[in-house]
Amino acid sequence: MENAKSSSPIAVERALDVVSDVFVVFDRDFRIVFHNAANRSAMKAAGMDPDAAVGKHVLDAMPQLEGTTGFVESKRALDERISTEWEESYGPDVRLRGRAYPTEDGGILVVATNVTDEWRAREAARHALERARRLQDVTLQLGKTLTTDGVAHVALTHGLSALRAAAGIVYVLDTETNTLHATAFDGIRDDVLPMGHVVSMDSTTMISEAVRAGQPIYIDRLGDAVDRYPHMREAQHRVTPQAWASIPLINDGRTLGGITLGFNDLPEFTQDDRDFIETFAAQCAQALERARLYQEAAGARIAAEQANRAKSDFLAAMSHELRTPLNAIGGYTDLMAMGLRGPLTPTQEEDLRRIARNQTHLLGIINDILNFARLEAGGVDLEIEDMLVHEVLSGIEPLVAPQLGQRQLAFRLEPIDRTLSMRADRERVQQILLNLLTNAGKFTEPGGDISVGAACDGSTVRIAVRDTGVGIPSDKLDAIFEPFVQVHRALARPTAGTGLGLAISRDLARKMGGDITVASTPGAGSTFTLAIPRVRAIT
Numbered sequence: 001m002e003n004a005k006s007s008s009p010i011a012v013e014r015a016l017d018v019v020s021d022v023f024v025v026f027d028r029d030f031r032i033v034f035h036n037a038a039n040r041s042a043m044k045a046a047g048m049d050p051d052a053a054v055g056k057h058v059l060d061a062m063p064q065l066e067g068t069t070g071f072v073e074s075k076r077a078l079d080e081r082i083s084t085e086w087e088e089s090y091g092p093d094v095r096l097r098g099r100a101y102p103t104e105d106g107g108i109l110v111v112a113t114n115v116t117d118e119w120r121a122r123e124a125a126r127h128a129l130e131r132a133r134r135l136q137d138v139t140l141q142l143g144k145t146l147t148t149d150g151v152a153h154v155a156l157t158h159g160l161s162a163l164r165a166a167a168g169i170v171y172v173l174d175t176e177t178n179t180l181h182a183t184a185f186d187g188i189r190d191d192v193l194p195m196g197h198v199v200s201m202d203s204t205t206m207i208s209e210a211v212r213a214g215q216p217i218y219i220d221r222l223g224d225a226v227d228r229y230p231h232m233r234e235a236q237h238r239v240t241p242q243a244w245a246s247i248p249l250i251n252d253g254r255t256l257g258g259i260t261l262g263f264n265d266l267p268e269f270t271q272d273d274r275d276f277i278e279t280f281a282a283q284c285a286q287a288l289e290r291a292r293l294y295q296e297a298a299g300a301r302i303a304a305e306q307a308n309r310a311k312s313d314f315l316a317a318m319s320h321e322l323r324t325p326l327n328a329i330g331g332y333t334d335l336m337a338m339g340l341r342g343p344l345t346p347t348q349e350e351d352l353r354r355i356a357r358n359q360t361h362l363l364g365i366i367n368d369i370l371n372f373a374r375l376e377a378g379g380v381d382l383e384i385e386d387m388l389v390h391e392v393l394s395g396i397e398p399l400v401a402p403q404l405g406q407r408q409l410a411f412r413l414e415p416i417d418r419t420l421s422m423r424a425d426r427e428r429v430q431q432i433l434l435n436l437l438t439n440a441g442k443f444t445e446p447g448g449d450i451s452v453g454a455a456c457d458g459s460t461v462r463i464a465v466r467d468t469g470v471g472i473p474s475d476k477l478d479a480i481f482e483p484f485v486q487v488h489r490a491l492a493r494p495t496a497g498t499g500l501g502l503a504i505s506r507d508l509a510r511k512m513g514g515d516i517t518v519a520s521t522p523g524a525g526s527t528f529t530l531a532i533p534r535v536r537a538i539t
Contacts, residue, residue: 020342021113022096028106030058030078039112070112074100078108087115095119113348117341118355121332124325125362131276132321134162138280139314142287146294148172151287152184155259159280160186166241167262171199171207172288173255180207180257187241187262205229210246211258216278217246218269240264245277249285256288276321286310322362329359382425382511386535389454389461390416392429396452400437408446414453422461422532424512429532432505432516436465436528439501444469444525456534460514463530471522480518481506505530 016023017037025034032053035043040050043062053061058071065071073084077100087097098112138158145151152170160168167187171180182197201208206229210217219225222242226232241262249257259281269277287310294300333356335341337349344352397413404411422429433452440450448468455462472480481502506516513533520526 021111021345024110024112025103026058026074026078026107026110028078030075032056032058032061033107070096070098070110073098074108074110076100077102087119089119113345115351117332117336118351121325121329121355125322125329128321128325131162135276135279135283135321136314138162139283139310142283143310145287146291148288148291148295149183151284151291155284155287156184156186159284160261163261163277163280164263165261166264169207169260170257170284171211171259172257173201173211178202180211183257203231205231206244206246207258207260211248211255214248214250214255216248216274216281218274219244220268243269245269247278247281249281249288251282251285251289254289256285256292259284279321283310283314326359326362329355333359382428384423384425384512386421386423387426388418389420389422389463390418392426393433393452393454393463396430396433396437399434400441404437404441404450407441407444409441409444410449412449412451414451416454417456420454420456420461421535423535424514424532425508428508428512429530432508432530433463433465435501435505436516436530440465440467440469440526440528443467448525459534461532461534463532464527465530466525466527468525471524471526472518472520473522474520477518477520481516 013034013036019036020038022039022042023034023036024032024039027033032055035050035053043050043053046064048062058074059066068090069086069088073086076082077084081102083102084100085098087095089095093116094114095116095118096112097115098110101109101111103109138155141154141158142151145154152172155170156168160166165187167185169182169185169188172183173180178201180199180201182199199205199208201212206217206219206225219228220243222232222244225244241264243263244260245263246258246260248255249259261277290310333352336344337352337356393413393416397411401411437450437452444450444467450465450467453464453466455464502516509516509530509532514531517529517531518526519529
């Protein structure tokens with residue numbers, strides 16, 4: 001508002017009328033002194049008279065604001081003479097971020113920005129992550145079960161919670177009798193199940209039709225289900241779910257059974273709902289097939305192979321669930337940053353930069369998880385060759401020096417014997433060193449030093465990454481290489497990630513015939529040493 005001091009009040013009001021943000025000025029008694037066109041339009045859309053609002057107390061002009069976070073925080077700014085900030089939803093379709101500033105005359109200025117698109121993107125990412133976590137729990141439990149009955153019960157005890165379903169029945173197909181057997185059920189009375197828990201594949205039922213066709217069936221209203229499947233007419237007064245889904249359980253083209261799910265308070269099955277339900281059903285089908293193979297072969301080897309496959313499929317599903325909303329966030333962020341949605345305020349530009357940083361960070365987490373899974377499954381191929389150590393380290397320097405410089409960290413590459421050679425996968429060595437240097441940068445305060453050096457020890461080349469950071473307690477030195485462990489999170493360090501970087505790096509080093517070790521003194525820094533087989537000098 002500094003520029004407004006040199007302009008006439010009318011000029012300022014006209015300028016505020018063309019911006020999309022809501023601007024409202026209140027006096028010391030919380031009466032409206034001025035509100036711009038954006039607020040007047042919002043009031044008119046809500047059926048209020050914006051022209052009559054000036055001079056009125058805020059709750060007389062806009063009574064619906066009473067009790068909202070915006071009202072409470074604005075009142076606090078008025079009473080305590082401080083700036084406040086908040087964010088809240090107004091109805092299902094509008095999300096505002098508000099700020100209140102004290103004015104010299106004892107009143108306040110309130111500014112509200114529409115952040116609905118940003119909020120929806122955040123909610124989409126949160127919803128996808130929550131679903132992925134729920135699916136992960138079901139997958140882990142299914143992976144521990146090696147009987148068909150066990151799979152059916154796990155699918156219900158954990159699956160109904162993950163899907164937020166009210167009822168469910170798991171059917172296993174008996175190919176000899178061409179019937180579906182209700183192996184497990186929950187949320188449904190025993191007397192509601194048709195024909196003594198056995199359904200003929202030739203019958204006119206929702207589950208038999210879905211299994212015969214090999215396609216899911218979704219019905220949003222119980223009345224529609226009753227019209228389509230007469231056998232449900234007798235049961236409609238004894239069941240509470242109003243929306244129903246029947247999904248065949250098929251694995252590698254083999255039909256194993258089906259699952260029927262009932263939902264309360266579900267207006268319709270969205271595409272996201274269907275994708276999630278069908279991913280869950282695919283996990284159940286894989287678990288049933290694994291149990292069948294285990295029981296037939298009476299050996300753990302086949303079950304373990306199927307478990308690895310189920311985990312890989314889950315990770316692929318999780319990647320899809322997370323990447324789709326994250327890519328959407330990136331796309332909308334780029335559109336707004338380019339000004340295609342209109343001009344941005346400095347505050348909005350900073351918000352977009354934060355969104356972009358967090359989107360990139362989440363994609364990095366997904367990649368770490370998938371890389372670790374591939375390592376565990378033996379799916380990483382190595383290209384081992386002889387190489388000069390100084391060439392590899394020289395190629396690392398330009399990749400990390402700028403980022404470390406931004407954090408005011410000094411980076412130094414120590415002199416290296418230019419004939420020193422090692423036998424390894426060049427790309428994987430670079431990946432390991434980037435992980436170690438990034439890790440060092442996270443835990444070294446501005447003004448600290450990070451260096452890389454190399455020397456030989458008999459038949460081994462040792463590349464040392466040294467920092468002057470916070471260090472690691474001696475009782476945690478072994479734990480830091482375990483997956484999903486973040487020692488410094490317990491020390492209240494402002495870092496985030498999966499805790500997979502060091503686990504991945506050590507696994508890669510060991511696959512190349514080497515290892516990674518660490519020495520550290522709390523408060524004085526750490527040294528991570530990558531050991532790689534040495535070869536005779538390359539000529």
